[in-house]
Amino acid sequence: MQIELKHHQGPLTLDAIFTLTQPWTVLFGPSGSGKTTILRAIQGFVRPDHGKLTLASTPILNTATRLFVPPYQRPVRSAGQSPRLFPNMTVAENIRYGVPIATLASTPALLDEILHLFRLEPLATKQPQALSGGEKQRVSVARATASAVATPNALLLLDEPFTGLDYTLRDTLATDLQSWLAQRRTPVLSVTHDIGEAFLLQAEVLRLEAGRITHQGPTNQVLAPERTRLLTRLHS
Ligand SMILES: Nc1ncnc2c1ncn2[C@@H]1O[C@H](COP(=O)(O)OP(=O)(O)OP(=O)(O)O)[C@@H](O)[C@H]1O
Numbered sequence: 001m002q003i004e005l006k007h008h009q010g011p012l013t014l015d016a017i018f019t020l021t022q023p024w025t026v027l028f029g030p031s032g033s034g035k036t037t038i039l040r041a042i043q044g045f046v047r048p049d050h051g052k053l054t055l056a057s058t059p060i061l062n063t064a065t066r067l068f069v070p071p072y073q074r075p076v077r078s079a080g081q082s083p084r085l086f087p088n089m090t091v092a093e094n095i096r097y098g099v100p101i102a103t104l105a106s107t108p109a110l111l112d113e114i115l116h117l118f119r120l121e122p123l124a125t126k127q128p129q130a131l132s133g134g135e136k137q138r139v140s141v142a143r144a145t146a147s148a149v150a151t152p153n154a155l156l157l158l159d160e161p162f163t164g165l166d167y168t169l170r171d172t173l174a175t176d177l178q179s180w181l182a183q184r185r186t187p188v189l190s191v192t193h194d195i196g197e198a199f200l201l202q203a204e205v206l207r208l209e210a211g212r213i214t215h216q217g218p219t220n221q222v223l224a225p226e227r228t229r230l231l232t233r234l235h236s
Pocket residue numbers: 009010011012029030031032033034035036037038193
C-alpha cells in the first residue's frame with residue numbers, strides 16, 4: 001500500500017509518505033504526532049488537503065483527480081482506541097456482524113477460531129455491559145479481525161489494540177494474532193507508543209514525529225535509542 005498525505009489539522013501539519021511492505025507495520029510516535037489522523041485518513045474519515053492512497057494496486061484516494069472512495073467502500077477494517085460494540089448483541093454476535101454469510105458458510109470454523117484466538121470463548125454469550133474494559137477491547141479487535149479476513153485484499157488498522165490488557169495476555173495475544181493474520185495474508189498497520197509492544201511484534205516500524213515519518217525499518221534499528229534509554233532507566 002502506498003500512502004501520501006498532506007494535511008493541516010489544528011496544531012498538526014501532517015506530511016507523510018510511506019509504503020507498507022511487510023505483513024505487520026507499527027506506527028510509533030509521541031502523543032499528538034498524527035498517528036490516529038493517518039489511520040482516519042486511510043479509513044476515509046479525514047479528507048486530507050492533498051493525498052494519494054493505493055491499496056492492493058487499487059487507488060482509493062487521489063486529490064489531484066478528485067478520487068475519493070467513501071469509507072464504506074474501502075477494503076479497510078479497523079478497531080479504534082475506544083471499543084464501540086453493539087450493546088444489544090452478545091460477544092459472538094458482535095464478532096460475527098462484519099462477516100458475510102457466504103464466508104460463514106464456506107469457513108464455518110472462523111468464528112470459533114477467532115473466539116479462541118482472543119481467549120473469548122467463556123464470554124461468547126455475554127453482552128458488552130457485562131464485560132470489563134480490557135474484554136471489550138479484545139472483542140472490538142476480534143470483530144475488526146474477523147471482518148478483515150473475510151474481505152478480499154483488506155488492510156486491518158489497529159489503534160492501540162492491546163491497551164488495557166495485562167502483559168502476559170498482551171504478549172500471547174499479540175504474537176498469536178500476528179502469526180494467524182500472516183497465514184491469512186491480511187496486512188496490519190497498528191499504532192502504539194508502547195515500546196514493549198513494538199519489540200514484541202518484530203514488525204517494520206514507522207517512526208512519526210510531528211506529522212513526518214522520520215525513520216522506517218526493523219524495530220531494533222528504528223527504536224534503538226528508546227531501547228537504550230529504557231535499559232539505562234531500569235539499571236539506574
Ligand atoms: N478534529 C480535530 N480538529 C483539530 N485538531 C485535531 C482534531 N483531531 C486531532 N487534532 C489534533 O491533531 C493532532 C494529532 O492528533 P492525533 O490524534 O492524530 O495524534 P496521535 O499521534 O494519534 O496521538 P495519541 O497518541 O495521543 O492518540 C493533535 O494535536 C490533535 O490535538
